[in-house]
Amino acid sequence: MNLVFRYILLIACCFSTLHSYSQKPKKIKIEYSGFTVKDSLKGENITTFVRSDQAQIHIVHDGVDMWCDKAIYYQNEDFIEAFSDVIVKQGDTINMTSKYVEYSAITKMAFAAGDVVLTEPQSVLTTDTLYFDRTKQEAYYRTTGKVVRDSSGTITSQVGRYYMNNSKYRFLKDVVLVNPEYTLNTNQLDFYSDTGHSYLYGPSTIVGDSSKIYCERGFYNTNNDTGYFLKNSKINYNNREVIGDSLYFDRSRSFASATNNIVVTDTINKSIIKGHYAEVFRAKDSVFITKRALAITVQEKDSIYIHADTLMITGKPEHRITRAFYNAKMYKSDMSGKADSIHADHKSGLTQLINLKRFSTGDDYAIERKPVIWNLGNQMTGDSIHLISNVVKEELDTLKVFNNAFIISKDTIGDGFNQIKGQRLIGLFENNELNNIDIIKNAEIIFYSRNDEDSLIGINKSKSAKINMKFEEGYKIVTLFNQVDGEIYPESDFPENARKFRGFDWREEERPNSIEDLFSDDTPFELPIIKGLDDSIPEEEFFDEAMFQRMDSAREKDSDDINKAERNLPKSTKQIKAKRDAVKDQKLPKPLINKTKKEN
Structure with missing residues (x-):
């Protein structure tokens, strides 16, 4: 063996001995x-x-x-x-x-037993027995334990683990976090003591004085009282329940927002609001909802549906107001309507359909589309329209059309249109069905008169102080009061250009005939992808x-x-x-x- 090799072997043996010595426990x-x-x-x-x-x-x-x-x-x-x-x-x-x-x-x-207290910079853990692995820097208990953190509150659970390197606790089984503002219950809570961040897994509730949150996966920041909740998440407060694919909650601002498949239920006013983005301000008693927004006033016999680009619900539970604006529409089984905006006062039962003048692009003249109501075969328009409900009976009571009231219905057989116009219109409902209409002041009528065999007798064009129309067993009975003038013309003697009153605007193609029709002219919309919370790692x-x-x-x-x-x-x-x-x-x-x- 040469000398160089011996030196190398000697150095290797020394290093091996030093390494073995350093590894000795x-x-x-x-x-x-x-x-x-x-x-x-x-x-x-x-x-x-x-x-x-x-x-x-x-x-x-x-x-x-x-x-x-x-x-x-x-x-x-x-x-x-x-x-x-x-x-x-x-x-x-x-x-x-x-x-x-x-x-x-x-x-x-x-292993520690008997009144065990583990103190780290951000929290204090107490339990009856505790296991401590110094290699992994983890502590573990499987009898009831309690962690106290000043800014977050007190957390108890049956099983718990503390990861010292990450300042992280994992609580399992009957987990309860008690804070002066709320109480949190969950199956599993991953809690970071240095940041106050909490991750919830399994059925979880956060109950405060005026709110209750439920989710099956969520995040809650105990330092600033904000949270993000997924999987069957919902918030209850002020007699409202908010459900959505994802919910954000800010306790200090009394604010919540929801994204995708949202349902807001008002238990006092028996109303439901749907959409795909919502903001809720509890202190202001207001809800803002958009993206295929739909408000439903639940009635025993026939619910009313309102859709618009944006819905806003404000007011205390005993006096809620719904505002629908930008291309607002309404629908019930025998009536539908359309306007720029709809304003509904749930306490008084008054629903207003309102339009604004809009200017054509590049022009100086206003294009005005009046609010419109369709009932049975009748189209009713005017400068503004009011629907008044009986809030006790939960039924429609009165219809009022203000200024430039105009009723149009298609002739049952021919191509003509029956028309009544006047200054105002007042309609009465019975069992949620419109059965009586009065046209008041400067009333005019064009009416296609037919006999029992539906043969055309002639076209009646008349003026009077008031016109009444009743609906009985599928028939319209028209009565003119204080007729000024009028005459029935044979169809051949009645000029085509005289068969429509000034302001005639037949809008049947806009009429919603179902709940789905309320969304017929909406811009195509795709639900955003929600970035969820990762699953818990066993x-x-x-x-x-x-x-x-x-x-x-x-x-x-x-x-x-x-x-x-x-x-x-x-x-x-x-x-x-x-x-x-x-x-x-x-x-x-x-x-x-x-x-x-x-x-x-």
Whole structure:
């Protein structure tokens, strides 16, 4: 073997030895103990340590400091049990106190029991038993635990895990977060203590004084009280229920917004609003909804549907107002309508159809399309139209058309149009059906008169102070009051250009004949894709079953042997034990960590 090769081999062996030495686990070290006791009953490699009158036992291992009143060290297993007023510190961030701790230097697994309190910079965890994996930097409990964070509130659960590197808690089973403003219940809550961010999985509720939120997946920021909720999400407040594919909630602003497949239900006023984007302002009692917006006034016999580009519902529950604007339409089984905007007062039962003058592009003249109502075969227009409902009976009561009232109906057989016009129109409903109409002031009529065989008798053109029209069993009965003039003309003698009054505008192609027709001229619309929250990632087992069994075995050591060993302690040690018990019973002040460190 040449010299160079020998040097290389020697260097390699040195590095290998250094590497093996660096990988060797550190042993548990007892920095301070008042008394040390060896007991043959326990074994040669088992040592009992008892605190002194001045300070607790101080134990150190790989960045962890532990203080206690009594400890049993199993040298072969490099395993220690600590009893009474146990304090564990890891760096400057983790502090834990309990009545009992066991710790393995080999696995770096710890178990704490009895009034366990784990304190980290943002929160405090209390539980009865806690497992601590120092390798993964994770703590775990499977009996009831409680976490307190000042700005977020108190969180309790049956099972919990704390990920120290991420300042993250995962709470499972009967999770409850109690805050002065609300209470949150869920199956699983992932909570980040440094940011206050919470992720909800499974059926979850957030209940406040005036609101209740439900979702099956969601996010809630406990620092600023905002949330984002998905999967069967809904919000209830002020007798309103808001449902949507996704919901955003801001408690401080009393604001919520919803996206895609939205349904807002008003339980007091028996109304439903649908659309694909909504904003709700609870403090202002208002809802704004757009994107195929539809308002439904639920009535026992026949509901009324209103559609527009935008719907706005405002007012307290006892006095709600619905506004529909931009290409507003309404529909019920025997009546439909259209206007620039529709204004409905749910308390008074008044619904107004209103139009505005619009200017043609590039021109200076106004194009005015009057609001219109269709009932049976009749088209009614005017400068404005009012529908008045009986809010007690939930039925339509009166129809009013103001200024330039105009009724048009197609002749039953021919191509002509029956027409009545005047200054005002008043219609009366019976059982939600229009059965009587009065045209008042400057009334005029063009009417195709037919006999019982539907043969045309002639065309009646007349003027009068008032015209009444009744609907009975499918027939129209027209009566003229205070007729000024009038005559029935044979069809051949009645000029074509005289068969329509000035302002004639037949708009049958605009008439909604179904709920779907309300959306017939809407701009094509595609639902936006909602970016959801990721599914919860299942966590790995906290520890293997063998470790769990070994810890249980350690806790089941013969207590009689321990008591025998204590009886054989020196007199001075027994006095220390009595004082330790007095401290435990809070008859003496508890020792301080700082004092212990100083004396060590």
